[in-house]
Amino acid sequence: MNIQAYIKSGVIESYVLGIADPADVAELQRLSLLHPEIAEAIRECELWLEAAFRAEGEAIPVSGDARQRILAALGSKPPSTERLAGNVPAAGKLRYSSISRYLAAASLLLLMISLGVNLHLYNKYKKAASDYSSLLGERSLMLAENKVYKAKLISLDSSIQLMSDPAVVKIAMSGVPGREINKATLFWNTSSKNVYLVTSNLPPAPAGKQYQLWALVDGKPVDAGVLQDCDGLCQLKPVEKAQAFAITLERAGGSPAPTLEQMYVIGNVAS
Amino acid sequence: MVSDVLQEVFVKIFRQIENYDQSKGRLFTWMYQIARSTAIDTIRSADWQNSRRNNSLLENYTSLPDKTQHLSEQYGLRKIVQMLKEEHKVLVDLTYFQGYKQDEIAKMLNIPLSTVKTRLRAALVQLRKQVKL
Numbered sequence: 001m002n003i004q005a006y007i008k009s010g011v012i013e014s015y016v017l018g019i020a021d022p023a024d025v026a027e028l029q030r031l032s033l034l035h036p037e038i039a040e041a042i043r044e045c046e047l048w049l050e051a052a053f054r055a056e057g058e059a060i061p062v063s064g065d066a067r068q069r070i071l072a073a074l075g076s077k078p079p080s081t082e083r084l085a086g087n088v089p090a091a092g093k094l095r096y097s098s099i100s101r102y103l104a105a106a107s108l109l110l111l112m113i114s115l116g117v118n119l120h121l122y123n124k125y126k127k128a129a130s131d132y133s134s135l136l137g138e139r140s141l142m143l144a145e146n147k148v149y150k151a152k153l154i155s156l157d158s159s160i161q162l163m164s165d166p167a168v169v170k171i172a173m174s175g176v177p178g179r180e181i182n183k184a185t186l187f188w189n190t191s192s193k194n195v196y197l198v199t200s201n202l203p204p205a206p207a208g209k210q211y212q213l214w215a216l217v218d219g220k221p222v223d224a225g226v227l228q229d230c231d232g233l234c235q236l237k238p239v240e241k242a243q244a245f246a247i248t249l250e251r252a253g254g255s256p257a258p259t260l261e262q263m264y265v266i267g268n269v270a271s
Numbered sequence: 272m273v274s275d276v277l278q279e280v281f282v283k284i285f286r287q288i289e290n291y292d293q294s295k296g297r298l299f300t301w302m303y304q305i306a307r308s309t310a311i312d313t314i315r316s317a318d319w320q321n322s323r324r325n326n327s328l329l330e331n332y333t334s335l336p337d338k339t340q341h342l343s344e345q346y347g348l349r350k351i352v353q354m355l356k357e358e359h360k361v362l363v364d365l366t367y368f369q370g371y372k373q374d375e376i377a378k379m380l381n382i383p384l385s386t387v388k389t390r391l392r393a394a395l396v397q398l399r400k401q402v403k404l
Contacts, residue, residue, distance in 0.1 A: 010392025013399055016296075018304040019366040021373045021388065029295075042296070045399075050299040052402045066274050070281045099288070 006031070007041045016045045159196075159233045167191040171245060173267035182264045186213075186245050193238040195224060202264060205249065212250045214258050215242035226254040244268045276313050280306045311370030351401045359394035366391060 014020040015028050032039040162168065168189050175182035183201035188194075197213060205211055205227075213224040213236050224245070225236035239245075246266040248258045283305050291301050352363050361380070365371045373391065377384040 008396065010394070010396040013395035014366075014392060016300055017367060017395065018307055019373075019391070021384075024388070046297045046300045048399060048402070049303065050297065053299075053303070055402075062277060063274055066277055069274065070278045073278050073282050074285055 001031075003035050003037055007038060012038075012041050012045045016042065016049055155232055162189075162196060162233065163187055165189060169269065171267045171269055173245060173247065173265040175265050176263050179264050184247060184265045184267075186267060187233075188239065188242075188245075188269070193240055195236045195239050197227065197234045197236055198232065199227060199234070199247075202247070208252050209249050210252045210254065211247050211264070212254045212258070213237075214246045214248065215239045216244040216246065217242050219243075221246070221258045223254060223256070226250070226252075242269055276310050279313075280309045283309060307367075308370070311368075315370060351398060354401065355394055355397060358390055359397065362387060362391045363394050363398070 011020065011024055011028060015025055020028070028038070028042075032042055163170070168187050171186040171188060173184040173186055174180070181201065182203070185198045185200070187196040187198075189196075195213070199211070202211060211227040213227065214221040215224045216222075217240075222239070222242075223237070224239050227234055227236070227247075244266060246258070247264050248260070249262040249264065250259060280302075284302055287305070291298060295301075349368070352360055355363065362376065365376050365379070366373065371379070373387050374384055377387045380387070
């Protein structure tokens with residue numbers, strides 16, 4: 001397409017004057033985007049139109065009340081008459097202030113909406129954050145519990161391993177007269193000589209005291225260790241040989257000889 | 272009547288100023304096109320036709336200066352349009368001053384639309400040369 005011929009064809013004039021065919025308008029707008037020289041020609045033509053109207057010389061006078069009528073039609077009070085001389089600029093100012101008032105109101109409204117939305121989002125955020133931290137707490141609690149169960153399972157498993165050894169002898173220790181409710185179970189590995197104790201039915205040792213296990217070897221009590229704080233199966237000192245086992249309550253750390261009045265349970269080794 | 276049109280033009284510009292798109296042209300052109308289309312709408316409206324027929328010279332007229340009758344010949348492009356060739360003059364008159372669409376004119380004058388376009392464009396180029404500034 002010959003751009004210069006197109007520019008000179010008069011289509012731009014018809015467009016600017018507002019009498020172009022709709023199809024020509026569409027084409028011209030499209031072409032003006034592609035060719036800056038067409039856009040420039042349109043601008044020139046617009047300037048020409050403006051200048052042509054201005055060069056008309058004296059404007060056609062209008063009736064004196066035209067300004068009041070226009071302002072009334074716009075729904076605003078006419079300003080004082082002293083500014084009547086500068087008709088158009090004053091009207092422009094009025095329009096501007098009304099638009100800016102409208103814009104101010106709109107932006108205030110938007111600000112309030114945005115504040116509301118922010119508040120709402122902030123509350124949601126706060127709730128989510130606290131939910132999250134409480135979930136974190138629950139999770140670490142569950143992890144800790146899980147660890148405890150795991151440890152218990154492992155110790156249970158090793159206990160089962162221990163007890164299921166064919167060399168292990170199980171000795172039921174029952175309460176002495178007057179302390180019949182007390183019971184303990186002793187596992188004695190006759191090949192490794194290790195001794196394990198389950199003290200399920202002994203009252204908790206008072207402060208400063210500890211339970212002590214004794215092996216009765218040929219009628220003599222031999223120290224087999226004190227009971228530490230332990231869960232389930234407690235390992236004590238290995239015992240080479242014994243006919244019976246007994247538990248007494250002694251002072252913390254153990255005694256060289258058993259206090260017979262403080263004997264809680266006793267059990268014989270089946271021969 | 273003229274002041275009614277003037278008032279309507281101002282009101283339209285005021286109400287539609289947000290629709291004005293700077294990238295599509297100068298503000299002056301935009302306002303000019305509103306003014307022109309408002310004027311043509313008024314001229315073609317039934318009210319105007321009636322008032323012309325009844326030759327009403329009552330209240331609206333009285334507030335205007337006396338030269339109303341001769342406005343069209345004295346001002347604007349009319350004067351220059353008179354210098355154009357007859358076939359050009361007709362097209363400028365029908366489109367610019369009476370607001371007919373080009374396809375309407377093609378039917379009215381029984382000539383092809385492309386001819387209407389070519390002649391009108393040539394006429395406008397002539398006009399612009401006449402009003403060289």
